[in-house]
Amino acid sequence: MLYPIATTSYQMTVALGLPYDAPFQDAMQYYKYTQNYMQFSIQIPYSVPTGYDLRLKLTNAYFYTGTAYINIQSSTYTPTYDYSVDQYNIIISNMGPIVVGTTLKVIALVYINTNTLFNLNVYIDTPDIIKTFTASSYLYQGIKDGSGIAYDNFFNSFWDSTFGQSWRIRSDTNFISGHYFNIRVYQNIGTTATSSGSYIRFYLPPIVQVSTNFDASTDCTIKGSANSCLVTIVPQSTYLQVTIKGSSSYLSSTPNAFQYQDTVDVRLKNFLFPLTSTNKIVYPIYLTLYKSDIVNPTEYKRTFFISADPQESDPTGLSLSYLSNYVTSTQANYQTYPGALRFVSTNTASMNLVVQP
Amino acid sequence: MCWFDRIVVTFSDTSYASTAFQLLIPDMQTGQHDDNSFWYHLGVYNTISKDYSFLYAGKYFRDWNYWGTSVSTQTSFTADIVGKAGSYKLNTAINVYNPSINTGVSSFIFLCTQWSLFENGVTTLSPATLALTTPATFTPTGENTPLGLYLANGMYLTVIPLTYVSSTAAFTFWLDRAHMPYTYDLPDMYLYAIRKNDWYLTSANSFIMSSGGSLYESPLQSLVASCQDNAVGVVNTYCTIVFGTSHPLLATGNIRLSLSGMTVATETCFLYHSNSTAIAVTC
Numbered sequence: 001m002l003y004p005i006a007t008t009s010y011q012m013t014v015a016l017g018l019p020y021d022a023p024f025q026d027a028m029q030y031y032k033y034t035q036n037y038m039q040f041s042i043q044i045p046y047s048v049p050t051g052y053d054l055r056l057k058l059t060n061a062y063f064y065t066g067t068a069y070i071n072i073q074s075s076t077y078t079p080t081y082d083y084s085v086d087q088y089n090i091i092i093s094n095m096g097p098i099v100v101g102t103t104l105k106v107i108a109l110v111y112i113n114t115n116t117l118f119n120l121n122v123y124i125d126t127p128d129i130i131k132t133f134t135a136s137s138y139l140y141q142g143i144k145d146g147s148g149i150a151y152d153n154f155f156n157s158f159w160d161s162t163f164g165q166s167w168r169i170r171s172d173t174n175f176i177s178g179h180y181f182n183i184r185v186y187q188n189i190g191t192t193a194t195s196s197g198s199y200i201r202f203y204l205p206p207i208v209q210v211s212t213n214f215d216a217s218t219d220c221t222i223k224g225s226a227n228s229c230l231v232t233i234v235p236q237s238t239y240l241q242v243t244i245k246g247s248s249s250y251l252s253s254t255p256n257a258f259q260y261q262d263t264v265d266v267r268l269k270n271f272l273f274p275l276t277s278t279n280k281i282v283y284p285i286y287l288t289l290y291k292s293d294i295v296n297p298t299e300y301k302r303t304f305f306i307s308a309d310p311q312e313s314d315p316t317g318l319s320l321s322y323l324s325n326y327v328t329s330t331q332a333n334y335q336t337y338p339g340a341l342r343f344v345s346t347n348t349a350s351m352n353l354v355v356q357p
Numbered sequence: 358m359c360w361f362d363r364i365v366v367t368f369s370d371t372s373y374a375s376t377a378f379q380l381l382i383p384d385m386q387t388g389q390h391d392d393n394s395f396w397y398h399l400g401v402y403n404t405i406s407k408d409y410s411f412l413y414a415g416k417y418f419r420d421w422n423y424w425g426t427s428v429s430t431q432t433s434f435t436a437d438i439v440g441k442a443g444s445y446k447l448n449t450a451i452n453v454y455n456p457s458i459n460t461g462v463s464s465f466i467f468l469c470t471q472w473s474l475f476e477n478g479v480t481t482l483s484p485a486t487l488a489l490t491t492p493a494t495f496t497p498t499g500e501n502t503p504l505g506l507y508l509a510n511g512m513y514l515t516v517i518p519l520t521y522v523s524s525t526a527a528f529t530f531w532l533d534r535a536h537m538p539y540t541y542d543l544p545d546m547y548l549y550a551i552r553k554n555d556w557y558l559t560s561a562n563s564f565i566m567s568s569g570g571s572l573y574e575s576p577l578q579s580l581v582a583s584c585q586d587n588a589v590g591v592v593n594t595y596c597t598i599v600f601g602t603s604h605p606l607l608a609t610g611n612i613r614l615s616l617s618g619m620t621v622a623t624e625t626c627f628l629y630h631s632n633s634t635a636i637a638v639t640c
Contacts, residue, residue: 324549347377
């Protein structure tokens, strides 16, 4: 491998996108002044030798520490992530060699902190130069700017029958009888923001599955009412689109299903979140509340993300406890009587997991 | 939104499948929040995709009003940290005073210190401690092995599991090769007991000794000072001070030389190991 020598930087084409390559459409957007899962695609114009580092730098936005994932699959190299204290930078090291034409994809949770544009700068160079970060140019570099739209105030919370109101949903390998997840809508935009025929649409990652046995008459309720939903489900390779309108019988008594300052629980069954949330497996949800059912109604949008976690099922001999019950809000006392979270394994068989295919 | 902090612990070998163990993650709770719950997820790591899949979960829950903001100070709860600076001392006594005991497996003695008191693989429970039959017993294997951890900001935590067999408030146990402080200023130390059953902090004491102008000492060995030219009035000579250490020195410590009867250039100095390997220093 020849080490690249250049008098000008190799320009990397950078694209800003959404996880799972979801398109920017409807509510699937970036939103300002809130958390967004972003996917950065970086095209490599010239082969990168082993031992080079990648630096991502945001301006007018910042990373959430610990959330990044890069799509490097190697039996030899395991990328490491170093987050700056100010949360504007991530340095990814130990990526191994990168072949020309590769598209690196980095997923991270980002907060857009501006009304105008935010920038993502990416650099690849030797570790010392990347860490020192005082050079006027770098062997590889690229830039892309983006922006977020304002989010609307119509969403309260997301929860399920396993974890209750905790923004968590149970992940499992099979559809679970009786299990539901709940979207709590609270339209707090204005008294005339919604009217007769209002409805919602949301987008979930394409890995979320809907059972072939899904029956809107029994598997969907609005405010606990049976036969209250008209559900349209559109699975695509990059997203799952779900549209929920009131059924004709429901709308006959409640024409505006999402009235101002009315708590509305939309509850769905026979949905499966098959993988536990990780840095790679993320579950952003993009929601649109439509004012009414006319053509081109006013739309209200926002995004959140949910955590998909396994159900509590303590294997034998494993336990978790928190040692100490001392709490202090005085920073000077933070390192006086610290407690400790303690995980114990006394049954080695429970730790000897069979690797899933 | 997701309000859980996550810590991922990946094992570098498979001893977890053959040996009982404990994982300790020290922290400080800074508020009495509703529904304090802690979860673990157990799964496998894919070494190709660099991602995890979690199969099982468990939790520990403590209601918000079962946290306390005060500690029960017991003046008889002490530790005899006496010895040469940086030395590893035998029979270091920990004098426990704990009037609130649940018998059975396991209670804990915590020591939060401003130096590395307990060094894993070096410091141990003494034979006399292991021979204790009352009021507590110590079984330092598997998940009941004492552990020393680094916290932050120069603070260290030592966690020693024990099993109370009777409710005797006062007793003493000992550590072997406990690391003595090696700073110029006496360090701070906090001792406390955690009770079985509810994991409450039941007894504590603190020793705030810093800025007291006291000194842990340790003699230097073979101290020799010589100059290339020792004649009175000579200028531009250089002097060499050779010494050996009785105990480890603090890695981030300073060496202070107090010289009289000479004028010394203070912007140039060199430090070498006995094998002439240079050590980067500033002066």
